Amino acid sequence: MIKVQKESENIMIDSSAQLGKNIIVKGDVIIGKNVIIEDNVYIDYGCIIRDNVHIKKGSFIGARSILGEYLMDFYKDKTNKVHPLVIGENTLIRTENVIYGDNIIGDNFQTGHKVTIRENNKIGSNVRIGTLSDIQHDCNIGNYVSIHSNCFIGEESKISDYVWIFPHVVLTNDPTPPSDKLFGVIIDSFAAISARSVILPGVHICEDSLVGAGAVVTKDVLKETVVVGNPAKKICSIKDIKDKVSGKPVYPWRYTFKRGMPWEKSDYETWIKKLDIQK
Amino acid sequence: MIKVQKESENIMIDSSAQLGKNIIVKGDVIIGKNVIIEDNVYIDYGCIIRDNVHIKKGSFIGARSILGEYLMDFYKDKTNKVHPLVIGENTLIRTENVIYGDNIIGDNFQTGHKVTIRENNKIGSNVRIGTLSDIQHDCNIGNYVSIHSNCFIGEESKISDYVWIFPHVVLTNDPTPPSDKLFGVIIDSFAAISARSVILPGVHICEDSLVGAGAVVTKDVLKETVVVGNPAKKICSIKDIKDKVSGKPVYPWRYTFKRGMPWEKSDYETWIKKLDIQK
Amino acid sequence: MIKVQKESENIMIDSSAQLGKNIIVKGDVIIGKNVIIEDNVYIDYGCIIRDNVHIKKGSFIGARSILGEYLMDFYKDKTNKVHPLVIGENTLIRTENVIYGDNIIGDNFQTGHKVTIRENNKIGSNVRIGTLSDIQHDCNIGNYVSIHSNCFIGEESKISDYVWIFPHVVLTNDPTPPSDKLFGVIIDSFAAISARSVILPGVHICEDSLVGAGAVVTKDVLKETVVVGNPAKKICSIKDIKDKVSGKPVYPWRYTFKRGMPWEKSDYETWIKKLDIQK
Structure with a gap:
């Protein structure tokens, strides 16, 4: 059953794991219950694959990544509940990512180092997430979205296809912090959010718009509009650039x-x- | 003496360790000298507990966290000096935290992933620190303080009880960088510092005030005041919101x-x- | 040949490694092909030293650091190509750094925790890089440069000697994101970039200038000039402070x-x- 090319004796694979062909597992890897690993997957040193993780074919999981990380309900009785994580084909996850259970991620996913992705996210195909970025829970991320290094994507963010989010961008969600209200940011297709800008709760950034670097976006940004500053104001149409x-x-x-x-x-x-x- | 439920043979526990009842230690854990681990503690895969760490009862230490990390004096002769770390009861530390020696942390402490806490901090009870946040040395953090993801808390910051600090906030301390002067930020009780704001050295943020997202706070913020912008200016009383x-x-x-x-x-x-x- | 002081049996050292005298290697360390480790080097728990890494004498490599990390060409056929990494004498790398191949780093290098350094960088001597900072590829960093916590140094940045970059600073490079153009930021000697500022693509920051905290720098900063705000404007000469x-x-x-x-x-x-x- 287990046809894995093991590089070390210090590998623990639960007997319930379903493993495909031509899988490489390096040393110090732990694979939990009901894990499915399809053909041609490579799992580098020290990965922890917790329970109910499904890694589709051709994927690479970088050293010491933790997949299917515990949700809050684990800590009460130290028992892992069923929170499946599905990772699409040809994924490239670099080192030390932490991806929670209850996530569905599409094909050709690519991440940098030390990315954190919490639970209940739906992530499309061909998405890239840069080093240190932190995706909170209950987000919806479309296809061909690029999130660069060290972004914070707050709960309930909705990001459409072909959106670009550059380094150190923060998407907020609490209109009167601290509160129990959550108004996620909405970003429409083809919008580009430049480095180190922050988007306030519930702001809607429309198609093809451009947010300048360091902007503090307090109001909706109309289609094809360029905004900059603190607070961000329209300076021109994108067609003027x-x-x-x-x-x-x-x-x-x-x-x-x-x-x-x-x-x-x-x-x-x-x-x-x-x-x-x-x- | 060692009644630990060991999951793997690849665990190293120094013989000087004092271990309570019902402790779970997963694989690849290293426990150094004079470590005290109280009852019902769970230490996940690959944690490094260096010397003189005291973990109180009911705590969970996430995978690959490093507790009692070396201070600068280690590197001179590669010998660990005595720098105790005390972690309170019912702590929940998620994965890959690095917490230095010479820290006292209260009960019910909770952290996200990849948090760094340097030496000589006093942290109260019921404090939460989010993923990637970086607490520098010689800070004083009260009770029921919430520091969200990826904040930078500069040396000598003083944060009172019930303060909220939202993602990507930076507390600075050097009035004329680079210099040897340190004027830590002071934040009084019930203040809320919104996402991605930066507070300049020595600024005093008074009780119940609210700093808007993306603000650059260059002057003291009076009680119950709302400030926004770069530089931050008062826009209203908190009671107007x-x-x-x-x-x-x-x-x-x-x-x-x-x-x-x-x-x-x-x-x-x-x-x-x-x-x-x-x- | 291998005179290493091994602390554990769970250490893998490729037979091609050239090891000097008085080397300490802690448990769970992996050392790849054609690695050179000079005298008096200390490699802490769980480090992964991939192929073609040269660590000069007296250096300390913190727990779980990954040196000689794979470049993009690895992932196509899962075969490591030759991308040498040279780390200078008396380096102090703290825990969980990831440093790619194809880098040359000078003596007395010092980093915080969880630093990422991508490929094709030239880093001088006596450089310090703080916790979580992320150095992209093709940068040129001089001598005695201090980059604090959680900075993002974009591709093709050029940073001269004695420059200070404080926490959460972002150096950008794409003038019309997303595009294939790259105009790196240029920072001349003795300039100081205060916390959480962002520098726009191609901006030239001249000698002895000072960028205020939270600034959004859209234009060149002249010699000895202080700029603050969004967009950053000159407020005085540095000599007025x-x-x-x-x-x-x-x-x-x-x-x-x-x-x-x-x-x-x-x-x-x-x-x-x-x-x-x-x-």
């Missing part, structure tokens, strides 16, 4: 940028036309 | 919020009257 | 501060005169 070298418009960015995007092999217009035809 | 739904006043928050507070089972007024009568 | 107690000028700081600097044993003027004479 020109590339300093070429002098050409840069935004909406989907027409000028394609690395890692589904239109990478052609361009956005060609890709979207094909999609439309397929429909 | 109404709940958006109910239209009722929200602050002082102790009259409208009770989760995790000692008045949780009744309300602040009832609780404080009882306390007064008991005196 | 007086010590609050003594009333004396504080800046340029090299005349008033010497802890950890090469002029520590005398003063800057004496030291620089000696250097000039030696030339």
Whole structure:
């Protein structure tokens, strides 16, 4: 049953684990109950895979990552309840991530080091999350979302497809802290939130907008709008921003940028036309 | 003497350790000299408990946490000096915390993941510190203080009881960086410091005040005052803030919020009257 | 050949490793191929030293640090390519650092906990990097640079000698995010960047200048200039800043501060005169 290529004797795999073909498990790894590991998965040194984790094929789990981390209900009686974690195909998780149970993560997920993801999140495919970022619980993150280093994504944030969140951004949610109210931030598709900005509770950032670095966003940001400052104010339309070298418009960015995007092999217009035809 | 429920042979416990009843120690744990572990403590995989650490009863120490971490004097001769760490009862430390020696921490302490706490801090009871927060040395933190994710608490900060510090807040201390002067921030009881604000050296934030998200606080904040902006300026009294739904006043928050507070089972007024009568 | 003082049997050292005298290796350490460890190095519990790492004499590597971490090319075929990492003499790396291959780091390097350093950086001697800081790739960091806790140093940053960067500072690089352009921040000698400020792409911060806490720096900062605010604006010359107690000028700081600097044993003027004479 266990056909794993074990590198060390100091590996503990619960007998209930279902393991596919061509799996590599390095030393000091612990694998709990009802874990499913599909083919061609690589688990680096010292990972702790707690119970009810399902890792899909071709994934890499970096050294000392903890998957299926305990929720609060564990600590009362030190007994792990059933909180499944599903990690999609071809995931690349770097070292020392902590990902809780009760999460569903799509394919081609990629993280930096020391990322924390709490419970009850729905994360789409082709999402990237940078080093030290901290995703709280009950968030909804679309496809092709890029969250850079050290962002804080507060509970109940809703982030649509193709959103960019740059380093040290904070999404808040409590309108009158401390309180029991939670108004998550809503970010629509193709919006870009620049480094070290903070978005206040319940703010809605609309499609194609751009939040400047260090902004404190207290009000909704309209479509295709650029806001900067503390408090953030509109300074122009995204269409007014020109590339300093070429002098050409840069935004909406989907027409000028394609690395890692589904239109990478052609361009956005060609890709979207094909999609439309397929429909 | 050692009645510990060991899960693995790869556990090293120094013979000087004093261990209570019903202790669980998972694999790859190292326990140093003169460590005291009271009853019903659970130490998860890979923790390093260095010398002179005292963990009181009912506590949980998350995977790979390092307790009693070396101070600077270790590195000169690679010999650990006596720097005791005391951790109160019913503590819940999540994974990968690093807590130095020479700290006294009260009961019911709770942390997120990857918290760092340096030496010479006095931390009260019922304190919570969020994921990635970094507490520097020589701080004084009262009771029922909540420090959220990824805060930086500079040396010589003084934080009174019932203070709330939200994600990514920075408390500074050097008035003319770089210098050898240290003027820690002082935060009085019931103050709330919203996300991603920074407080300048020596600033005194008075009771019941509210610092807005992203504020840069350069001057003292008076009692019951709301400040926002860069530089932060007073915009109103906390009593002017109404709940958006109910239209009722929200602050002082102790009259409208009770989760995790000692008045949780009744309300602040009832609780404080009882306390007064008991005196 | 291997004269190492091993504390545990659970240590894996590749036979190609070249090990000096008086090396201490604690338990659960893994040492890869073509690793060179010079005399008097101490490697604490659970470190992973991947291939082609050279640790110079007298260095201390904190528990669970990962040196020579995989670059992106590893993940394609799970084979480590040659990306050497050189760590200078008398380095003090605290716990849980991740330092990639293809880095050259000078002597007397010192880090806090959980620092991440990506590939292709050149880091001078006597550099200090604080807890949680994240150094991206292709940066150039001079000598006697101090980067405090939780800073983000974006790709292609250029930081000269004697620069101070305080907690939670972000150096950005993408002028029109997301794009494939990279304009790294340039910081000249003796500049001080206060806590939680953010520097926009391509900004040049000149010698002896001072950026205030929480500033959002959108334009170049001239020599000896103090800027604060969002957007940051000049408020005075550094020479206008007086010590609050003594009333004396504080800046340029090299005349008033010497802890950890090469002029520590005398003063800057004496030291620089000696250097000039030696030339």
